[in-house]
Amino acid sequence: MTEPLRIGIAGLGTVGASVFGILADRGAEFADRLGRSMVVTSVCARDRSRDRGIDLSGAVWFDDPVALARSGDIDVFVELMGGEDGHAKLSVEAALRAGRHVVTANKALLATHGTALARLAEDHGVALNFEAAVAGVIPIVKTMRECLGANRIRHVYGIMNGTCNYILTEMEREKREFAAVLSDAQDLGYAEADPTFDVGGFDTAHKLAILTSLAFGTEVSFEDVYIEGIEKITQQDLNAAAELGFRIKLLGVALDTGNGIEQRVHPTMVPIDSPIADVDGVFNAVAISGDHMGDLMLEGRGAGAGPTASAVIADLFDVAAGHIVPAFGRPASKLAAYRQARMRAHEGGYYVALELYDRPGAVAAIAKRMAEQGISLESIIQKPRMLPHRQERVEKSDTMPVVLITHDTLEQAVREALDAIEVDGHISSSPRMIRIEKLQVGTGK
Amino acid sequence: MTEPLRIGIAGLGTVGASVFGILADRGAEFADRLGRSMVVTSVCARDRSRDRGIDLSGAVWFDDPVALARSGDIDVFVELMGGEDGHAKLSVEAALRAGRHVVTANKALLATHGTALARLAEDHGVALNFEAAVAGVIPIVKTMRECLGANRIRHVYGIMNGTCNYILTEMEREKREFAAVLSDAQDLGYAEADPTFDVGGFDTAHKLAILTSLAFGTEVSFEDVYIEGIEKITQQDLNAAAELGFRIKLLGVALDTGNGIEQRVHPTMVPIDSPIADVDGVFNAVAISGDHMGDLMLEGRGAGAGPTASAVIADLFDVAAGHIVPAFGRPASKLAAYRQARMRAHEGGYYVALELYDRPGAVAAIAKRMAEQGISLESIIQKPRMLPHRQERVEKSDTMPVVLITHDTLEQAVREALDAIEVDGHISSSPRMIRIEKLQVGTGK
Numbered sequence: 001m002t003e004p005l006r007i008g009i010a011g012l013g014t015v016g017a018s019v020f021g022i023l024a025d026r027g028a029e030f031a032d033r034l035g036r037s038m039v040v041t042s043v044c045a046r047d048r049s050r051d052r053g054i055d056l057s058g059a060v061w062f063d064d065p066v067a068l069a070r071s072g073d074i075d076v077f078v079e080l081m082g083g084e085d086g087h088a089k090l091s092v093e094a095a096l097r098a099g100r101h102v103v104t105a106n107k108a109l110l111a112t113h114g115t116a117l118a119r120l121a122e123d124h125g126v127a128l129n130f131e132a133a134v135a136g137v138i139p140i141v142k143t144m145r146e147c148l149g150a151n152r153i154r155h156v157y158g159i160m161n162g163t164c165n166y167i168l169t170e171m172e173r174e175k176r177e178f179a180a181v182l183s184d185a186q187d188l189g190y191a192e193a194d195p196t197f198d199v200g201g202f203d204t205a206h207k208l209a210i211l212t213s214l215a216f217g218t219e220v221s222f223e224d225v226y227i228e229g230i231e232k233i234t235q236q237d238l239n240a241a242a243e244l245g246f247r248i249k250l251l252g253v254a255l256d257t258g259n260g261i262e263q264r265v266h267p268t269m270v271p272i273d274s275p276i277a278d279v280d281g282v283f284n285a286v287a288i289s290g291d292h293m294g295d296l297m298l299e300g301r302g303a304g305a306g307p308t309a310s311a312v313i314a315d316l317f318d319v320a321a322g323h324i325v326p327a328f329g330r331p332a333s334k335l336a337a338y339r340q341a342r343m344r345a346h347e348g349g350y351y352v353a354l355e356l357y358d359r360p361g362a363v364a365a366i367a368k369r370m371a372e373q374g375i376s377l378e379s380i381i382q383k384p385r386m387l388p389h390r391q392e393r394v395e396k397s398d399t400m401p402v403v404l405i406t407h408d409t410l411e412q413a414v415r416e417a418l419d420a421i422e423v424d425g426h427i428s429s430s431p432r433m434i435r436i437e438k439l440q441v442g443t444g445k
Numbered sequence: 446m447t448e449p450l451r452i453g454i455a456g457l458g459t460v461g462a463s464v465f466g467i468l469a470d471r472g473a474e475f476a477d478r479l480g481r482s483m484v485v486t487s488v489c490a491r492d493r494s495r496d497r498g499i500d501l502s503g504a505v506w507f508d509d510p511v512a513l514a515r516s517g518d519i520d521v522f523v524e525l526m527g528g529e530d531g532h533a534k535l536s537v538e539a540a541l542r543a544g545r546h547v548v549t550a551n552k553a554l555l556a557t558h559g560t561a562l563a564r565l566a567e568d569h570g571v572a573l574n575f576e577a578a579v580a581g582v583i584p585i586v587k588t589m590r591e592c593l594g595a596n597r598i599r600h601v602y603g604i605m606n607g608t609c610n611y612i613l614t615e616m617e618r619e620k621r622e623f624a625a626v627l628s629d630a631q632d633l634g635y636a637e638a639d640p641t642f643d644v645g646g647f648d649t650a651h652k653l654a655i656l657t658s659l660a661f662g663t664e665v666s667f668e669d670v671y672i673e674g675i676e677k678i679t680q681q682d683l684n685a686a687a688e689l690g691f692r693i694k695l696l697g698v699a700l701d702t703g704n705g706i707e708q709r710v711h712p713t714m715v716p717i718d719s720p721i722a723d724v725d726g727v728f729n730a731v732a733i734s735g736d737h738m739g740d741l742m743l744e745g746r747g748a749g750a751g752p753t754a755s756a757v758i759a760d761l762f763d764v765a766a767g768h769i770v771p772a773f774g775r776p777a778s779k780l781a782a783y784r785q786a787r788m789r790a791h792e793g794g795y796y797v798a799l800e801l802y803d804r805p806g807a808v809a810a811i812a813k814r815m816a817e818q819g820i821s822l823e824s825i826i827q828k829p830r831m832l833p834h835r836q837e838r839v840e841k842s843d844t845m846p847v848v849l850i851t852h853d854t855l856e857q858a859v860r861e862a863l864d865a866i867e868v869d870g871h872i873s874s875s876p877r878m879i880r881i882e883k884l885q886v887g888t889g890k
Binding site: 018022026030032033035131137138139142143146147148149150151217273275278290291292293294295296297298299300301304306307309310311313314317318321323325329330331334 | 463467471475477478480576582583584587588591592593594595596662718720723735736737738739740741742743744745746749751752754755756758759762763766768770774775776779
């Protein structure tokens with residue numbers, strides 16, 4: 001039997017404690033399977049006295065993660081502290097430079113420094129594994145790194161933030177507005193005290209930036225992700241979506257347009273009979289399409305101690321077995337420079353919600369502005385009855401909600417039409433626009 | 446750059462030709478990605494003169510696959526001939542004994558000789574890869590081998606035969622009976638001239654036997670799979686299922702009962718709002734549940750030249766990169782002996798369709814037999830109106846269809862009740878029974 005794999009864990013929150021606990025409980029089974037034992041020799045966390053329900057007495061305690069990363073007593077450094085800079089970045093860099101393999105769940109770190117860290121790992125001949133950074137237990141990183149190499153990937157998209165998906169699911173089921181559901185989610189521990197990072201789409205964007213590199217072989221480019229969160233989604237939108245045969249999901253989407261890469265995170269109307277529409281609550285799903293493979297969709301728990309620890313341990317298994325794969329599936333030197341497609345050129349259908357003054361010619365003026373931009377409309381819905389929760393206000397008000405669904409068109413055209421409509425002064429507040437994706441997978445139709 | 450990986454392909458049907466073609470077209474890209482080129486040095490097929498749309502002039506032609514398997518000019522033997530014995534078995538054994546890696550899409554071979562072949566591969570220090578053998582492009586073999594090691598798997602189940610899934614989908618959509626849809630599927634090339642292997646459930650059983658070993662670390666035991674096909678499914682069953690909120694799918698299911706393994710393939714009623722119910726047409730899906738990971742479901746194309754070739758090439762990438770993983774995810778010597786759970790002990794709900802003579806006391810007699818076995822009924826449906834296509838016959842006949850849905854009960858109990866009902870003589874033909882699975886994944890509820 002080979003020498004044991006010596007592991008140092010930095011960060012002992014629920015995930016770190018779970019990884020530690022599973023390795024302690026099932027060490028013998030794992031050694032049987034791998035032909036090699038894995039031992040946590042060292043740990044590091046902020047608070048030494050906290051009871052985490054695990055026995056740390058056999059591990060050396062470090063107060064400084066960088067010191068742990070450089071320790072001669074570890075072969076692999078497991079970074080579970082989080083954060084795109086600070087301790088996480090310094091210690092991961094230190095570990096790689098010291099020739100230690102790195103396993104991390106840190107999507108922020110990978111999204112902002114992924115290319116540089118991949119180079120560093122390769123320069124030192126060590127692994128940089130991050131299955132747990134994207135979509136929890138879903139083996140999307142390994143799938144994209146190792147399973148789809150025969151294909152030119154067309155697109156990858158997914159629901160990658162459980163907080164947003166939980167909120168949207170609850171808003172739809174319970175007919176409640178965003179702020180109320182968010183507040184409950186915070187009480188339940190499904191949302192942070194400061195929810196911006198999740199509900200604003202930034203977490204999804206981090207994960208998307210990582211998948212984009214894996215999909216298209218480009219350098220990681222988080223700063224080029226177009227990001228919209230779910231904060232402005234209302235019951236009116238959800239009701240209109242349902243009436244039109246759609247559901248609203250926060251999707252991260254990356255496409256090879258043939259003329260650069262498009263990366264975007266935004267609320268999206270997806271057909272209610274599409275598999276992605278059925279991914280509810282805290283589940284995540286990622287769909288990939290490629291030329292030979294066709295469509296593939298993976299669905300599972302995107303967060304939580306157990307699923308995340310399971311992904312971290314899968315990465316440790318690979319290190320123990322000596323399977324060192326380049327971080328983004330090909331040598332860092334072969335990653336192409338990122339070339340951004342113009343977001344405004346995005347093609348697809350659009351949902352537009354307007355609060356229109358109830359006066360003669362208003363609808364005609366709207367229709368004219370759309371026509372000027374060459375946009376053809378699939379439907380116009382102008383019936384307050386479909387929006388029961390708003391009826392009271394509508395009756396008292398001099399405006400009424402109008403919903404437009406466009407056929408496929410360029411985003412540039414929609415934006416220009418909406419700008420013109422706003423200038424015309426027939427609407428009482430800024431238009432709301434939600435992109436429609438008819439992407440399908442697995443329907444076999 | 447490392448020496449090229451020299452590949453020999455035995456079997457040049459649509460999959461073999463596609464693998465050859467993709468390697469020829471994208472060889473330079475693959476070499477960039479892998480840091481190593483892959484070259485098809487030798488091929489073998491039955492008919493040398495056939496035009497396959499690929500240029501074989503650079504490859505040495507073999508008439509005998511065993512001779513190709515032993516050739517000193519290959520590092521990896523790709524077996525795409527199929528069949529559980531004969532050429533496929535002989536050549537794969539010869540390749541492994543000669544120290545060649547093996548990549549195969551042959552589920553029959555793996556299901557019947559998997560354990561022995563895994564040992565042979567290990568004894569010779571080579572890979573035995575078979576991603577394409579189960580569920581086409583879905584990376585289920587790699588996922589189970591390499592990604593879920595932290596977990597004790599509870600169950601794995603899936604839709605793994607596109608022919609059956611296409612037929613059931615069409616029967617439901619088009620309201621046509623099995624024989625008519627099968628005949629069309631044969632014309633379309635979705636079903637073989639002799640369809641028994643697919644529609645009888647044997648192909649699914651082969652794939653299930655492989656997944657069982659990966660899931661539970663047991664020796665492959667195809668002979669212990671309980672198998673029922675879809676031949677007897679009628680419109681009556683589909684209509685009753687729809688009325689009750691179910692859809693009928695041919696599932697392969699493997700469970701660790703805690704008292705042995707249960708492997709079974711049979712038509713199954715699944716809740717119409719479950720993700721597996723939405724997997725239509727030629728798509729496949731596999732769901733896995735484990736203690737830390739929770740539920741995971743993978744969905745994609747289960748057959749076809751492109752998806753299958755994509756999976757074969759993924760296996761070749763692993764060989765080229767030197768990633769040699771034990772065939773069933775752990776050393777063959779560590780595979781436990783297979784211990785069969787008693788199928789008749791299966792717990793769950795049951796759908797039972799009876800053709801009952803329309804005479805006083807008949808329903809009461811049925812209910813009594815169920816009660817004797819301690820079976821409680823969730824519903825009894827006795828209304829010919831729900832079965833419009835049968836009305837004519839019902840009106841002319843002295844029997845009427847009755848559908849029972851049981852609560853969770855033991856299969857043993859259902860079978861004994863049905864035996865007693867048959868002896869009582871109130872029914873005009875043998876009862877039909879379909880198992881109900883309420884297994885859920887991804888609903889987040």
